[in-house]
Amino acid sequence: MASLYLKNLSKTYPGGVTAVRDFSLEIKDQEFLILVGPSGCGKTTVLRMIAGLEEISAGELSIDDRLVNDVAAKDRDIAMVFQNYALYPHLSVYDNMAFGLKLRKIPKAEIRKNVQEAARILALEDLLKRKPKELSGGQRQRVALGRAIVRKPKVFLMDEPLSNLDAQLRTQMRIEIAKLHKNLQTTFVYVTHDQTEAMTMGTRIVVMRDGLIQQIDSPQAIYDQPVNMFVAGFLGSPGxxxxxxxxxxxxxxxxxxxxxxxxxxxxxxxxxxxxxxxxxxxxxxxxxxxxxxxxxxxxxxxxxxxxxxxxxxxxxxxxxxxxxxxxxxxxxxxxxxxxxxxxxxxxxxxxxxxxxxxxxxxxx
Ligand code: ADP
Ligand code: MG
Incomplete structure (x- = not known):
């Protein structure tokens, strides 16, 4: 459980590209927030700043009222799920999910309990002994989610987690992730450039363009009252x-x-x-x-x-x-x-x- 407060966050990369400008947003505890916008608009940069993987150039980031700009990624209690779920090929599903906990020297019994609970939630119980290459794309993505769940983080960050799946699996996983959010009752920040995911999964949508927030609203309000042509053209099919x-x-x-x-x-x-x-x-x-x-x-x-x-x-x-x-x-x-x-x-x-x-x- 956690709320996030982003105040005037900006990110300028060493080469001089300003990827995110003056980004201000309050993310409520247990919210499912969607960040959407075209490729290159700064979505990943925002997530990486929240995760602590990218230094913040200006502005403040607080988690539960604690300023965390200078807190290391590992101490933020945040899990991030990436687009290319990068599982360890030589490890079983069980060991992939347990890996992060073992590194943290969590007692074996607790690791077993957490992995089994995550496996139950994600319907992976029968696959725990398999290697990643023996899994379908959707199952691999579930293992990647499982690896995040076992840590019981305060916040889940997901960066286009479904973009490598085919259309049918994407639809299925979309529903599973929405259910997962209900189940876990944690804060989710979900990045996508897919307008169907944006419209159907979250409670609030942030539409971005060139590093700037265009509109923050519920999916219905974004659809009914888009603030400009960019938002109006981006969401809704066929625009x-x-x-x-x-x-x-x-x-x-x-x-x-x-x-x-x-x-x-x-x-x-x-x-x-x-x-x-x-x-x-x-x-x-x-x-x-x-x-x-x-x-x-x-x-x-x-x-x-x-x-x-x-x-x-x-x-x-x-x-x-x-x-x-x-x-x-x-x-x-x-x-x-x-x-x-x-x-x-x-x-x-x-x-x-x-x-x-x-x-x-x-x-x-
Ligand atoms: P998105 O996730 O919306 O596609 P990104 O946050 O990845 O956008 O990138 C936003 C902008 O920042 C792009 O112009 C990208 O080229 C630039 N960028 C991203 N990462 C770096 C980096 N490590 N160094 C320099 N520029 C970067
Ligand atoms: Mg990205």
Missing amino acids: MNFLEVLIIEENGCIFAKLADALLPVPTAEGQRLKEQGYLDREVVLGIRAEHLCGSGDFLDRYPECALRGRLEFSELRGAETYHYVRIDGREVVVRVSPELRAETGQEVGAGFTMAKAHFFDQES
Whole structure:
């Protein structure tokens, strides 16, 4: 059990690269926190600073109100699970899990108890005598988790632990790690660049870009109220559609002008745009593929926001189909029901409700 407090953490590597800037965050006891962002945005650096594997250039790191900037990694009571789980090939599963405890000169009986308990939690009991090469990828990843669990650390740090597994195993392990968190009731900080993992596993998400925090929120809030185009485009599949529109006022109502169409902006949002000085300026209207609907019934449902374009490509995903439609020179992705069939090149429609539209500054 532990809470972490990161205050204005920064990391500049010896070569001069500043990988993390002014990173401030409070991680609550027993929280499952996700750090997400594209490759190179500084996620691993944040984890390594927490673990004590990387010196902190500026700022303060506290664990349970104790400043630990200068506390050695081995004295922080934190376990880290890596992407390439690096098991000792010549040791059995049991000995791999026991290794760290033996180094610490823990009594044999206690080691046995801890390993057996971890093996039970991770369903590894029947595999304890095997060598890593006799295990599947998922089983090896579970052994790597087991090695962390046996130490009973206060905090688990996981750096893209599933990225070496195939898609099906990833889904399975995603659920197992979420269950593990419930079971252990410890603080988890989990790094991923996979938006499905980010959206489904944690209680809170930190979205990073170029070493800076973009947004910290629950998965639902990140999805519903992304603060900028970067966050909106990064989370949610297949991302958000962005359309440049001109904000205008006519007869006291605010509209977003998209080519020839005048789309009525909901009153509160319109007021906000007006107050913030966006009248007669171009902004970006964001709308998710799942909040658009295809030809068929859209004209009745959203007559005020019906656009027409040409179907460029349709992607069948089983439960749903995505239409890539060229509308006024740009490509818009629309989620349609699988029954809706259309030929490439055919004229199709795309309708939506402005209640689901987001407005962003350009290039945010
Ligand atoms: P992520 O885990 O999000 O992919 P990293 O924390 O690994 O990002 O890296 C962030 C930035 O810091 C990158 O630009 C990377 O090249 C740089 N970086 C990482 N480790 C080192 C290092 N040991 N020395 C110099 N630069 C580094
Ligand atoms: Mg990394």
